């Protein structure tokens with residue numbers, strides 16, 4: 725299976741220049757910035773093939789594997805991953821824990837537990853999902869990791885609507901990039917797998933990370 729390095733994953737800047745990403749057809753959100761477009765990546769594919777520093781797994785509270793991306797990561801890593809996960813004592817929703825990557829091409833795996841989407845209390849689901857992204861970014865910085873790739877946490881079995889999840893992911897990453905720790909990561913990559921999520925990110929990313937004027941033919945931002 726061929727591996728994809730962090731530098732092979734297109735940045736937002738290159739995606740705007742190749743017109744694969746379009747300028748937003750809504751006004752950019754408050755705080756939107758093109759300042760990080762060289763350090764944000766977007767790719768559709770199998771996260772287990774990425775040879776980045778760390779990939780972020782959408783796990784469950786047991787940390788002992790499951791279906792979806794969790795199943796793919798455990799299959800790719802081999803039995804050593806489950807053995808290490810057994811020593812971690814589980815993980816609460818919104819939190820993250822880090823392990824080695826074993827047979828995977830990346831260096832480490834962060835396991836974060838997303839919320840099961842609760843449409844009677846969407847604010848609680850949003851807060852938990854935000855905490856997944858924030859705690860994963862913090863763990864990457866604490867472990868001196870420079871390139872991090874996120875699967876679309878909670879948007880599969882856990883039923884989080886793709887657009888809303890993409891907004892939470894982009895907003896949390898943008899605020900992180902703006903923080904004192906923001907310079908400590910070289911690249912943050914969003915990995916989509918199903919078409920619904922690819923479409924969600926194509927719509928949502930330009931509202932948080934609009935193209936720089938130099939990156940759009942018509943100069944719109």
Ligand code: APR
Pocket residue numbers: 769770771772782783784789790791792793794795796838875876877878879880881882883884915916917918921
């Ligand atoms: N690479 C990248 N993304 C993937 C892959 C893969 N190989 N396989 C699935 N995905 C995507 C899904 O398309 C979805 O967008 O990961 C996202 C998260 O979906 P799930 O894996 O279903 O995770 P989640 O919705 O957070 O539910 C977690 O599912 O697998 C179980 O053990 C897991 O109980 C936990 C629950």
